[in-house]
Amino acid sequence: MSHRDNAAARRPAVGVDLGGTKIAAALVAADGSVLARASAPTPAAAGPAAILDAIAALAARVAGGADVRGLGLGAAGVIDPGSCRVVDATDVLPGWPGTDLRSGLLRRLSGLVPRVEAVNDVHAHALGEAWLGAGRHARTALLVAFGTGIGGSYIVGGRPAVGAHAVAGHVGHVPSAEAAGLECTCGGSGHLEAVASGPAVHRRYLAAGGDPAAEDTRAVFDRAAGGDALAASAIATAARAAGGALGGFANALDPHAIVVSGGLAAAGRLWWDPLLAAYAANVVGALSATVPTRALLGADAAVVGGASLILRD
Incomplete structure (x- = not known):
């Protein structure tokens, strides 16, 4: 490698x-360390152009005049990584389908960013964990992620398997008993998301006759920790569904590592113990040593993973 190539690397x-409510941006060094951060609310109601404006403004802020190799974006919706177009999205981002992320950002960041790559936000999260987090050193x-929704990603050779229509990873929409x-x-x-997501835990608790003053999923976990049997049951049902699904995914894919992220992953033993028991009951014997582990990078995973689309190419 020449001195010029080495400097460029x-x-x-x-x-x-990019999420439905917040945009986070970071300047990421070649080794994956975060050099600068910035965030702003997602102007979802204002439409795609306003969202791209906000992304560009944050990118310029964190770059701070640095000579950057490019911008890697993890975005909500079904993203075609080849064209960097939004194939499909929910109503959380009105008008988002059809948006050309690459050309829109290159135009707004002309002279600052020479290249733009994009994937779905969960794929970006998985890329970060596979590079520097809980999936580090694993070949696959x-x-x-178990949170407000449920999404997944399978990383092979440092890249997400996105499927024929860029839809791979919608694991929240597999059937669940x-x-x-x-x-x-x-x-x-x-579907799995209807029972194992965070909001699903809250709904199940209230439907079973739980305390209506429990205003969200966190409150359900608080009540379970305090001995509320209905709260503990709602959590255990969600965790069993999650663990059974993870066992099925492992049987189908045989990954070297299984990483669990999202808000529920931080919930403690009330959720993890029934999840791991259900996983063990469903996974084939040869995979019994491939145990799900908690993600390590937290909020940095997706920005690091997005940057890896540029840094690790």
Whole structure:
């Protein structure tokens, strides 16, 4: 490698995590360390152009005049990583489908960012964990995030397997026996997300006659920790569904590492113990040593993973 090539390889990249309510951006060094951070609310109601404006403004802020190699974006929605276009999205981001992320950001960041790459936000999260987090050193890694929704990503050779239509990773919409008869956010019913997501825990608790003063999922966990049997039951049902699904995914994919992230992953033994028991009961014997572990990078995972689209190419 020439001196010029070596210098270019040391240049940082901008990583961006675009969610329905918040945009986070970071300047990420070639070794994955975060050099600068910034965030702002997502102007979702204002439409795609306003969202791209906000991303560009944050990217320029964290770059701070640095000579960057490019911008890697993890974005909500179904993202075609080849064209960097939004194939599909929920109503959380009105008008988002069809948005050309690459050309829109290159135009706004002309002279600052020479290249833009994009994937779905959960894929970006998984890329970060596979590079520097709980999936580090694993040749293949499956990440599943359990939070407001449920999403996943399978990393092979440092890249997410996105499928023929860029839809791979929508693991929240596989059938789940525990979700029988429950409506899902996608419009279907009986899907994993309808029983194992954070909001699903809250709904199940209230439907079982739990304290109506419990205003969210965190309150349900607080009550379970205090001895509320209905709260503990709602959590255990969600965790069993999650663990059974992870066992099924492991049987189908045989990953070297399984990483669990999202808000529920931080919930403690009330959630983890029934999850791990259900996983063990469903996984084939040869995979019994491949135990799900908690993600390590927290909020930095998606911005680091987004930047890795540029830094690790």
